[in-house]
Amino acid sequence: MSNRLARVFRPQTGRTVMLAIDHGYFQGPTTGLERVDVSILPLVPLADALMCTRGILRSVVPPSTRTPVVMRASGGPSILKELSDEQIAIDIEDAARLNVAALAVQVFIGGEHETQSVHNMTRLVDLGLRFGIPVMGVTAVGKQLTRDAKYLRLACRICAELGAQFVKTYYCDEDFETVTSSCPVPIVMAGGKKLPELDALTMAHRAVVEGAAGVDMGRNIFQSDIPDVMMRAVIALVQDGARPEDALEIYRSSRGARSGQSTRS
Ligand code: 5RP
Numbered sequence: 001m002s003n004r005l006a007r008v009f010r011p012q013t014g015r016t017v018m019l020a021i022d023h024g025y026f027q028g029p030t031t032g033l034e035r036v037d038v039s040i041l042p043l044v045p046l047a048d049a050l051m052c053t054r055g056i057l058r059s060v061v062p063p064s065t066r067t068p069v070v071m072r073a074s075g076g077p078s079i080l081k082e083l084s085d086e087q088i089a090i091d092i093e094d095a096a097r098l099n100v101a102a103l104a105v106q107v108f109i110g111g112e113h114e115t116q117s118v119h120n121m122t123r124l125v126d127l128g129l130r131f132g133i134p135v136m137g138v139t140a141v142g143k144q145l146t147r148d149a150k151y152l153r154l155a156c157r158i159c160a161e162l163g164a165q166f167v168k169t170y171y172c173d174e175d176f177e178t179v180t181s182s183c184p185v186p187i188v189m190a191g192g193k194k195l196p197e198l199d200a201l202t203m204a205h206r207a208v209v210e211g212a213a214g215v216d217m218g219r220n221i222f223q224s225d226i227p228d229v230m231m232r233a234v235i236a237l238v239q240d241g242a243r244p245e246d247a248l249e250i251y252r253s254s255r256g257a258r259s260g261q262s263t264r265s
Contacts, residue, residue, distance in 0.1 A: 001132045003096045005048040005165065007068040008049045008134075008185065009213060010239065016188060019047035020218035021056065022072040022104070025089075028077045032222040036060045040222060046231045048239075051104060051216055054090060058098075063169050068101035070136060070216075073147050074120050084111035084142065092127040102134045104168070109155040111142045118162060125163035136188070137164035149175035156183040168216050172205045180211025191217030197230065197251055201244040205237050214238050 009016045021040055023030040032039065037060050044050050044067050051070040052061065061069075075089035095103060105124050108117040110153055123138050128135045137159030141147050147170045156179055159167045166186040169179065180187050189207035191200070200220040207215065215238055225232035233251045236242035242250075 001129075001134055001165070004068075004101045004132060005134055006117055008070060008166075010048060013239055014186075014213055015208065015238050016048040016214035016215065016216075017044055017231075017238050018049040018051050018070060018188065018216035019221060019231065020051040020216050021222065022051050022053050023218060024056070025053050025072050025075045026083060030219075032219065032227075039086065039227070043221070043227055046228065046235065048096050048214070049101060051218075052097060054094065056078055069098070070102040070104050071098065072102040073103040073124055073135075074105040074117070082112055083112040084108035084117055085138070086113070086117055086120060088124060091129055091215055092124075092133070092189065095133060096131045100133060102165070103137050104136045105153065107137045107144060107159055108138045108140045109158055109166075110145050110151070111140065118158065121159065121164060122162050124191050125165075128165075133162065134165035135163070137162075137167045138190070139169040141170060148172055149178050152179045153182050154174075156187060159183075160185045166213070171203050171212075176207065176212075177210040187211070188211035188213060189215045189217075191215065191220040194219045194223045197224065197233075198244065198248050200230075200253075201233060201237060201247045204234055205244045205247070226251070226258060229258075230238055 049068045049070050053072045073090045074086040076086045105121045107121050116201050126133045139155035149172050152169050156167045156169050160183050168188045168190050170190050189212045204215050221227050233247040237247045
């Protein structure tokens with residue numbers, strides 16, 4: 001268990017930059033993820049961990065890849081149905097066979113199938129304990145729920161109390177530090193919908209300054225016009241303590257250099 005957690009969170013910093021590409025498990029070929037083999041594989045070595053489904057791991061990610069995998073372990077409904085109606089979507093022995101570093105399960109606090117989703121998590125925690133595989137509880141926010149500190153404190157604390165080894169949750173502009181400080185296990189910030197680059201970098205910076213142990217970002221990286229550079233900018237913030245302006249400069253100067261190259265060629 002500790003060894004797997006140390007593969008996800010760099011022991012030198014205690015932080016992680018995870019790349020989330022699991023969106024297809026409920027929304028199909030998401031913008032930016034149509035060709036994971038072409039657009040995502042070059043980013044994988046940069047990430048501290050890759051969050052993906054077992055289908056993508058088996059069909060696209062080469063077995064030689066050294067980046068640890070946090071595997072999406074819940075699913076069922078598509079975007080056409082009630083999303084909270086998930087079930088456990090893997091067999092723990094297959095997760096162990098695939099040598100995953102952790103499992104991820106959606107928890108819908110306040111959602112229609114709240115109890116079922118919490119039970120998915122507690123069952124996975126029990127299964128994970130048998131194999132030394134940690135579980136990341138992912139606090140899902142339904143359409144009718146507010147992403148404020150009060151809600152996020154409730155959802156994160158329930159995940160931790162019921163056994164998740166770490167929790168993924170959204171950032172909120174006010175009192176996010178109360179979400180991290182009231183949760184006894186590490187919190188990883190979820191990225192959410194695509195934002196302008198400076199806004200996404202500022203959000204990631206604030207999250208770690210306010211106690212998050214890193215980020216698990218998807219669309220704000222792979223929907224960027226230069227995803228590898230955005231990834232490097234996020235790593236600079238989270239792992240190297242860069243300020244958002246410095247990280248944005250990394251992004252801008254690389255974009256400038258690349259557009260100069262393409263003009264010349
Ligand atoms: C939703 C999830 C995702 O499927 C995914 O990981 C989200 O990534 P992002 O919001 O950064 O695009 O866990 O809760």
